Amino acid sequence: MTRVVRVDIAHAPYDILIGKNLLSVADRISSLLPQPRVAIVSNTTVAPLYMQPLVASLEAQGIVCQQIILPDGEKYKTWESLNLIMDALLTERAERKTTLIALGGGVIGDMTGFAAAIYQRGVPFIQIPTTLLAQVDSSVGGKTAINHPLGKNMIGAFYQPRLVLADIDSLSTLPxxxxxxxxxxxxxxxxxxxxxxxxxxxxxxxxxxxxxxxxxxxxxxxxxxxxxxxxxxxxxxxxxxxxxxxxxxxxxxxxxxxxxxxxxxxxxxxxxxxxxxxxxxxxxxxxxxxxxxxxxxxxxxxxxxxxxxxxxxxxxxxxxxxxxxxxxxxxxxxxxxxxxxxxxxxxxxxxxxxxxxxxxxxxx
Amino acid sequence: MTRVVRVDIAHAPYDILIGKNLLSVADRISSLLPQPRVAIVSNTTVAPLYMQPLVASLEAQGIVCQQIILPDGEKYKTWESLNLIMDALLTERAERKTTLIALGGGVIGDMTGFAAAIYQRGVPFIQIPTTLLAQVDSSVGGKTAINHPLGKNMIGAFYQPRLVLADIDSLSTLPxxxxxxxxxxxxxxxxxxxxxxxxxxxxxxxxxxxxxxxxxxxxxxxxxxxxxxxxxxxxxxxxxxxxxxxxxxxxxxxxxxxxxxxxxxxxxxxxxxxxxxxxxxxxxxxxxxxxxxxxxxxxxxxxxxxxxxxxxxxxxxxxxxxxxxxxxxxxxxxxxxxxxxxxxxxxxxxxxxxxxxxxxxxxx
The missing domain is CATH 1.20.1090.10 (Dehydroquinate synthase-like - alpha domain)
Known part of the structure; x- marks a missing residue:
């Protein structure tokens, strides 16, 4: 049974779905996309586990998926990683209606959300948190950021996702x-x-x-x-x-x-x-x-x-x-x-x- | 006579003031500041002309002014310049209530506005456009951005200023x-x-x-x-x-x-x-x-x-x-x-x- 929590932010309300086997059910995602095109940002740890079923499920609905894989870890929550996302989006000519999907933990969610907030002044964004921390906290509420050597989360934006998909199956592989x-x-x-x-x-x-x-x-x-x-x-x-x-x-x-x-x-x-x-x-x-x-x-x-x-x-x-x-x-x-x-x-x-x-x- | 144009954006309306001798009249600025502290961003061309009267006027009201001077020109509308602003703000421990002031043309306005949008997820922001282009166009409406080698203004945010001060005196020195x-x-x-x-x-x-x-x-x-x-x-x-x-x-x-x-x-x-x-x-x-x-x-x-x-x-x-x-x-x-x-x-x-x-x- 999928549980639904509504986040009632006036200008941009959205749902958090909590359940099993959500990653391979793309219907809920596709109904929210303004164009049949997404860019999925993940890392070298999470992508080998969950990228393929997500992409397969989206492609089965005719959605074009760009994959952007970053190195894993808080120390990569930097300008440089953010720039890798920007470079990849621009090289593939991602558009204003292209939706960014964060597939990973808090670091991936924070960076992808910030990338969505600033790419072409803002594109749609979906969170698929795969860690417990991201599912209970960082994926909800629209805080996005990168770190600066002089302080954590010092550069970022308030930018709300259009959907949060918390698949508890993904917790089974969590160290x-x-x-x-x-x-x-x-x-x-x-x-x-x-x-x-x-x-x-x-x-x-x-x-x-x-x-x-x-x-x-x-x-x-x-x-x-x-x-x-x-x-x-x-x-x-x-x-x-x-x-x-x-x-x-x-x-x-x-x-x-x-x-x-x-x-x-x-x-x-x-x-x-x-x-x-x-x-x-x-x-x-x-x-x-x-x-x-x-x-x-x-x-x-x-x-x-x-x-x-x-x-x-x-x-x-x-x-x-x-x-x-x-x-x-x-x-x-x-x-x-x-x-x-x-x-x-x-x-x-x-x-x-x-x-x-x-x-x-x-x-x- | 100072002309006033109201920008009626629902969540954040603000005024554009158009007139003479505005730079040295800090009253209108100080009444908007949530704390008596600003960081003024300008460039090597504009700062020698207009920084001193602005700072003198603000300091006379007890406002602490940090000055951040960037190189002049569209080619500096980059990640690197934006990072210089972030480094300076963090080094001086600018806070969430510190107001950023853009003193310059379109490049300074766009970069300072974007810096204000993302520093600590958003701080207050005032535009003082000193070029004709910035006064009639880029300082109004909240479009902020930097360039990317693959496209102009590709990275940015919609972020409204709290005031625009267009001093036509500053046009006298414009090439x-x-x-x-x-x-x-x-x-x-x-x-x-x-x-x-x-x-x-x-x-x-x-x-x-x-x-x-x-x-x-x-x-x-x-x-x-x-x-x-x-x-x-x-x-x-x-x-x-x-x-x-x-x-x-x-x-x-x-x-x-x-x-x-x-x-x-x-x-x-x-x-x-x-x-x-x-x-x-x-x-x-x-x-x-x-x-x-x-x-x-x-x-x-x-x-x-x-x-x-x-x-x-x-x-x-x-x-x-x-x-x-x-x-x-x-x-x-x-x-x-x-x-x-x-x-x-x-x-x-x-x-x-x-x-x-x-x-x-x-x-x-």
Whole structure:
């Protein structure tokens, strides 16, 4: 049974389909195309697994498919890779009505979406996320970007897809480490504003980690519903959408500080959420048992709960100051009033120090 | 007296101010800034003339100004220059509420607007066009872009400024060749849908070429009114906005074929409009006297009316096929039903050939 989540953005509503065997059913895609022509962007890991059935299914409907294969990994989420997409589209004379399809994880989705936003000032775009992280988070809501050496996701656009196809079959080939990384974003939704879901995750995490398909579909649907609700209310992140960045200001510092791709995004977010929990405790919102509960569920998913020190608190803070959530030099943090209730606020220096002390590995 | 033209785009209306001594009056800018901080992008030609008064005026109001100076010329409308802007913004930690100001001609405006569209997924943006072409055309309507070796303006975004400040004082330092190039776009508005304005231009062209300030302000206002009306009705160019590209499909082929910057954009558009006129004659819409009238007014402005052959008709058509106005392999041309009435249509091979034969210099 295919589950459908509607993303009700006023100017461009669209559906997320969650189910099995979606990749080989092109009907839903073809009905959305303004011309029978697509360019599918994937990477060297995902393409050998899923490109062929997708292309076969589309070609059977008379759709011309261009394939663009990029190297795999966060460190390739760059200008250079974006340019490879542009070069390929222009060489093949892709047109304004040619639809770009992202087939892959968060990196492919972010880059393909950004390419769709800027090629000829914008062409249609469809997301086919193949990782857990992309299915529950990055493929939904229209945030697209590339990294810059001075900061993660610093160059990009808000640009909505016309459809998201989340095929849980594709999770079967996902390496354990990637699967765990996706689970960080799943847990995030529970911590932000869905304490009931957090409790459900605690009960069902063993089954989820065993990749039980019914539980997975249930979790993905719940995450997408939560994200759709938040994004529909605040597409451009002028307010509450920022809550989705729980753990991300700390996490982006880890990713940039370690070098993009050394830690997976979800791993950095996991360690970042622990830091946010400690900081929230320093502010007097959480008690020790709350922080331990956060750590416990992350540990169950094999995610890191201790952050690298990045050379000390001064350097860690410098990296965080490069975040997008900075206003007049002050970083806006996502903090926890309690588990299942996040808010946007500032952190006094002392609370940051105390969190770094509690959650970072000792400096050598 | 400052003239005001309102651009009534539903989600983001804004004003175009046309007048004198605007550069040194920062009040209108400062009232729009979400934080007292701007980054002004200009080039090595314009900055020495106008950066200092603008910065002095802004700083007097307590606004912090970052200056980013790029090399001058269409050939620098590239990824590389865009990256220089990104590097400078990130190095200085420009924030989401920092406003980008474009101070210069069409190239600076297009690149700065695109930088504003993609820096941290979008920051506020103000246009201060200093050339005639930018004041009457490129600064209004939110088309931003960079060039790609395979096509002009192929990478970009629709992204509206919050204000356009057209200071006619800045036209006094404009080289004759640049001034003429801007006049090509002025004449374009008459040809598209304003036959009364075309007749006015024919009467007043001597005064305009002598840079009579009252006539210039009148012409700029009329062009901005026409553009504002068209853009407000069709922001993303799904229909009638394409009329503004009269002469541009031919013109872009000239610019790309000659190498960006060899011909100025306005020069290529002038020769392109002559080609469009000949093509419209081949279709039976215009008579010889109409085409001669187009040529005559362009000649009065010292604009080229004979196109380079670009190595022959085959190559010319190949370059045009790289245009954004291509649908299922067919180029959409902007043609003239009569002078002052443009429409979007296709051209049979024979009409293209006949236009190229009539308007291109003989092949060597």
């Amino acid at each position: 354990d480490r990637e699967f765990s990384a996706g689970m960080a974003e799943v847990i995030k939704y529970g911590l932000i504003d869905d304490p009931e879901f957090l409790a459900w995750l605690e009960v069902n995490m063993d089954g989820l980690m065993a990749r039980d398909e019914v539980l997975l579909a249930e979790a993905i649907e719940r995450c997408c519903q939560n994200k759709a609700r938040i994004v529909a209310a605040d597409e451009k992140e002028t307010g509450q959408r920022a809550l989705l960045n729980l753990g991300h200001t700390f996490g982006h510092a880890i990713e940039a500080g370690m070098g993009y791709g050394v830690w997976l995004h979800g791993e950095a977010v996991a360690a970042g959420m622990v830091l946010a929990a400690y900081a929230s405790q320093a502010l007097g919102h959480l008690i020790t048992q709350d922080v331990e509960r956060v750590i416990a569920i992350l540990k169950k998913t094999k995610l890191p709960v201790v952050s690298p020190s990045l050379g000390g608190a001064a350097r860690f803070k410098e990296l965080m100051a490069q975040d997008k959530k900075v206003d007049a030099g002050r970083i806006k943090f996502i903090l926890l009033r309690q588990l299942g209730e996040a808010y946007i606020g500032e952190l006094p220096e002392s609370a940051i120090d105390s969190a770094l002390l509690a959650a970072c590995e000792a400096d050598k | 004759d060749r640049e001034f003429s190039a801007g006049m090509a776009e002025v004449i374009k508005y008459g040809l598209i849908d304003d036959p009364e304005f075309l007749a006015w231009l024919e009467v007043n062209m001597d005064g305009l070429m002598a840079r009579d300030e009252v006539l210039l302000a009148e012409a700029i206002e009329r062009c901005c009114q026409n553009k504002a009306r068209i853009v407000a009705a069709d922001e993303k160019e799904t229909g009638q906005r394409a009329l503004l590209n009269l002469g541009h499909t031919f013109g872009h082929a000239i610019e790309a074929g000659m190498g960006y910057g060899v011909w100025l954009h306005g020069e290529a558009v002038a020769a392109g409009m002559v080609l469009a006129a000949y093509a419209s004659q081949a279709l039976g819409h215009l008579i010889t006297q109409d085409v001669e009238r187009v040529i005559a007014i362009l000649k009065k402005t010292k604009l080229p009316v004979v196109s380079p052959s670009l190595g022959g008709a085959a190559r010319f058509k190949e370059l045009m096929a790289q245009d954004k106005k291509v649908d299922a392999g067919r180029i959409k041309f902007i043609l003239l039903r009569q002078l002052g009435e443009a429409y979007i249509g296709e051209l049979p091979e024979s009409a293209i050939d006949s236009a190229l034969l009539a308007a291109c210099e003989a092949d060597k």
